[in-house]
Amino acid sequence: MTIEVFGAYDHLIFKDMRNTQVVVIDTLRATSVMITALKNGCRQVIPAIEIDEAMRRKRSMPDQNVLLGGERDAVKIPGFDLGNSPKEYKRETVEGKVLVITTTNGTAALRRAIGAKRVLIGAMNNVSAVAKKLAQDPGPTSIICAGTRGKFSLDDIYTAGCIIARLKEYVPEPVLDDLGYTSEMLYQRYRDNWRDLVGNAVHYNVLIKSGFAGDIDYCMQEDTADIVPEWTDGIVR
Numbered sequence: 001m002t003i004e005v006f007g008a009y010d011h012l013i014f015k016d017m018r019n020t021q022v023v024v025i026d027t028l029r030a031t032s033v034m035i036t037a038l039k040n041g042c043r044q045v046i047p048a049i050e051i052d053e054a055m056r057r058k059r060s061m062p063d064q065n066v067l068l069g070g071e072r073d074a075v076k077i078p079g080f081d082l083g084n085s086p087k088e089y090k091r092e093t094v095e096g097k098v099l100v101i102t103t104t105n106g107t108a109a110l111r112r113a114i115g116a117k118r119v120l121i122g123a124m125n126n127v128s129a130v131a132k133k134l135a136q137d138p139g140p141t142s143i144i145c146a147g148t149r150g151k152f153s154l155d156d157i158y159t160a161g162c163i164i165a166r167l168k169e170y171v172p173e174p175v176l177d178d179l180g181y182t183s184e185m186l187y188q189r190y191r192d193n194w195r196d197l198v199g200n201a202v203h204y205n206v207l208i209k210s211g212f213a214g215d216i217d218y219c220m221q222e223d224t225a226d227i228v229p230e231w232t233d234g235i236v237r
């Protein structure tokens with residue numbers, strides 16, 4: 001199995017993903033939100049890139065119970081039902097509903113994975129389940145980190161390293177690219193004190209300043225969810 005890690009979704013320009021299985025991660029916080037919503041009974045998640053697009057998607061489903069969620073600059077978008085804090089996506093709020101979500105980097109990263117053989121949704125909350133699912137297909141594998149505005153983000157790299165470490169339980173000697181090697185090394189080095197690494201991330205500090213410290217603790221927990229959402233035909237479920 002070959003595993004490539006992309007530090008931000010913009011780094012995919014040279015990548016042909018047709019024969020590749022992909023996992024997209026935005027641990028802080030978009031993919032953690034999607035996993036939480038689906039775990040709590042949300043029927044499907046529709047990622048949108050622009051705010052207007054999200055609103056159009058909601059209007060196009062007048063017969064469905066649709067929630068609009070997401071953020072710009074980490075805070076809830078005016079007129080939306082929910083922001084990008086996983087704690088808002090409780091069962092009583094999302095069960096049986098459709099979520100249309102737009103975030104700065106996470107939903108764009110997901111849309112950039114169009115054309116891959118299959119697209120899984122990952123975060124620290126479901127690393128072991130993701131690794132187990134990836135191991136079912138020994139072919140080329142890419143881990144796409146959403147990153148932050150085109151740059152890599154330590155929380156996503158740490159998550160990529162954790163997925164690789166878990167995958168090695170099933171595939172002992174995967175062929176890693178340089179960032180795959182680096183991310184696993186960082187995960188192994190900081191697994192008992194992740195904050196010493198992730199605490200340096202720009203977006204970590206944006207979230208702290210915006211009052212979302214609790215979200216970080218939630219999103220950095222390993223294996224609180226046993227589901228691996230998959231993106232097919234524009235829908236995550």
Ligand code: MLT
Nearest residue numbers: 028029030103104105106
């Ligand atoms: C994003 O998609 O850029 C993030 O999920 C931002 C956030 O933490 O709200």
